[in-house]
Structures are given as structure tokens and as C-alpha cells.
Amino acid sequence: MAEPSRLRPEDRADFEAVLHHAMNTTDLRGALGADAAGRVAAHLRAHALAQADDIATAADEPYRSYLAVRRAARREARSLRGPGRLLPALAVLTPLVSGTSAAALLLLGGLLHLAGALGPLPGSLVAAGWTLAPVAALSGLVTLAAVLHTAPRRRGAPPAADQVEHARLVWRQELLDRGMLPHLRRHLMPHPETAITPCSPPDTLTPCPARAREDRTPCSD
Template identity: 55%
Template sequence: MADPLRLRPEDRPDFEAVLHLALTSTDIQAALGADPTGRATARLRLRALGDADETAAAARAEYGTYLALRTSAEPDQPPHPAAGSLLPALAVLTPLIAATSAAVLLVLGYVLQLTDTEGTLPGSLVTAGWVLTLIAGTSALLAFAATLRTAIRGGDGTARAARVQQARQNWQRALLDRGLLPHLRRCLREDPVLRPTPPLGVRTADPHDSRNATNPKEHPSHVGQPEQGPADQPQ
């Protein structure tokens, strides 16, 4: 069964960013300076990327919190995107159209009443104008309520996004301190190229080694003195 807290593909860029930060730390850089070719740095980076899941397990608690907050902060997808985009437009246009139509009908109806026009037309126009006025007021209140609700949800979304960002930073810090830095230091100790060599001691001459045997004729006490022949020997 797959581990639910296994490092997800969308979080790989964050892992690589933290790895880059770990590689630039002072002690890691000092150790990598022993290999001027840069091959040790490449080997260390490839090994850390290959062991990403095992390294990330050191910060699984913070990673689980980050995943939970990120999942809860994801917006729900509307089932009908077309309807979702049409409703805000209707909420804005309905009060304007209703108010304009109401004003025209009311003015026309009252003008006809002032001119003593016979019939039911002036009264019908006035009634229709007041109905449209009521519709305009109601739709305006609904639009204001929808706008207020969107503002409240937007503020809540901002706070939730801040919590997600804080959880992400906590995970990255735990990944750096408890995961990548110990892993890189262990890899450096295991790298034969970067392993420190013990200092060479002073070589002790072997008295039985013929190569190190001193020629009596080359002894400092014989330098500059002629060899004694049989005639020069004391009687």
C-alpha cells in the first residue's frame, strides 16, 4: 500500500529548492571544496534526489499538516461554469434594467393621467412602473448581499491561504534541518574522494635496509680526510 504522505510530484520543486539551500550551507561547501572538479557536488545532488522519499520522511508530520491545509483550501469546482459566470452578470444588470424601465413607465403613466387620457392605459403604466421599481429594489438588495458574501469569503480565503503558506514554510524548514542536512553530511562522510586522509608521519629508517645503510666512507667524519695507506699507519 502506497504511503499517503509520500512526496508528491507537485512538491518536487520545493524539495529541489530546499536541496539547493542545503548545498550552499557553510559546512557542506567547505567539504565539497576538497574536490575542485565539481564531480562530488554532482554526485551528492543526484544521490539526494534519488533518496528524496526517504529524506522527506524525516519531516512527515509537517508535510501531513501542509497537505491537509492545502487540500482544505482548494476551491470547489462549480458544476455548471456557464451558469456560474451568468449569474453575476444578471445580478448587476437586473436592477439597472428594472429601474430604467420603471422610471419610463411611471413618467409616461403620470403624464397620461395629467392629460386626462381616458381608458385603463395610464393606470396600467403606473402599476407596471411601481412593480418594476419593487423588482429593481429587491434585485439590488440581493446583489448587495451576494457582494458582501463574496467579500467575506474572500477574506476567509486570504486567511486560509496564509495558514497554508505558513505550513509550507514549516515543512521546508523541517525538511532542511532534519532531513537534507543530516543526509548530505552522511553522504559526505561516505564519499571516498572527500574523506579526509590522515597526515603522513615521518618515515623511520630501517637499520637492516641496505638502501638506508650509511657508507662509512661517506660519514661526515671522513669527509675531507685522505685514506690511510699501509705506509701511513703508525708503527
């Protein structure tokens, strides 16, 4: 069995956002409201942050999926900025450059012919223009075919950013439902019949013993 993934530093902010959301759910907010000083809430939050990796293991599978999608998106972004963009750029520029050059050579050669220029230059320019013309036409057809072939596939797949965001939201929801809320409820209310009282010291989440309340003595640390 694969070892659970440790929470990445860049995902700590998401973990804290899920923790904040969990502590504001109705049942936890009501239980924490019994402690007017807020010591129990502070302790519970600090404990959850310290146990972040253990809590996150409950949502390990969606977290692995999120990491995989995020890595793939980053690789794709790097490839778009890298040498892989050279060939598509050449495919677009080749018909433009060759077509423009062919037109310019044919126009210049024709003008020289009309001007009665002597020598082989006018004929050479016209011949070069007619040589470049089919190159421009052929490369244009190839580029058009490539665009028509790839366009349906690009429309069929959601953008990488949308995939990453969807995987992130799935992980956060699983972290909340399967990890954060059970952890907080378990440490806040170890027994269903007990309730947090304001005299609970900050280093414990258990209520004061009955004898301590009767004797009106402070809870021991």
C-alpha cells in the same frame, strides 16, 4: 499509523530548491570544497534526488498540511468559476434590473399621459412600474444585508493564496532542517574525524584508506 505521503511531481522543484540551499550551507560547502573536481557534490546531489521520498518523510506532517491547504484552495478556485457564482450574480443584478425597469416604465407611462395618448397603455405602464419598484427596493435591501454579513468574515480570513504559500514555506523549512541537512551530513561525513579527499571515487563518499595513500595507489572502485 498513516503511510508517509509520496512527494508529488509538482513539488519536485521545491525539493530541488531545498537541496540546493542545503548544499550551500557553510559546513557542507566547506566539506565539498575539498573535492576540486566536484565529483562528491555531484554524487551527493544525485543520491539525494534518488532518495527524495525517503528524505521527505522527515517532514511528512507539514507536507500533509500543505497538500490539504492546497487542495482546499483549488476547490475554492473551482467553485468561484462554477455554477456557485450564479446566485450571487443574480442577487446583485436583480435590484439593478428591476429598479431600472421600474424607472423606465414609470417615465414612459408618464410621458404618454402627458402626450394625451388614448387607451390603457399609459396606465398599464405606470402600474407595472409601481409593481417593480418595491421588488427593486426589497431585493436591494436583501443584497445589502448579505454583503454586510459576509464582509467581516472575508476580512477575518487570510486569502487562500496566502494560506497556501505559508504552508509551503513551513514544509520547506521542515524539509531542510529535519530531512535534507541530516541526510546530506550523514552521507557526506559518516565519521566526524574523517574528511572527503579529492581521490574519493564518484560512487563512494568514504575517504581513501590510509594504506592507499601511503602506497600512492588509486582507490579501488
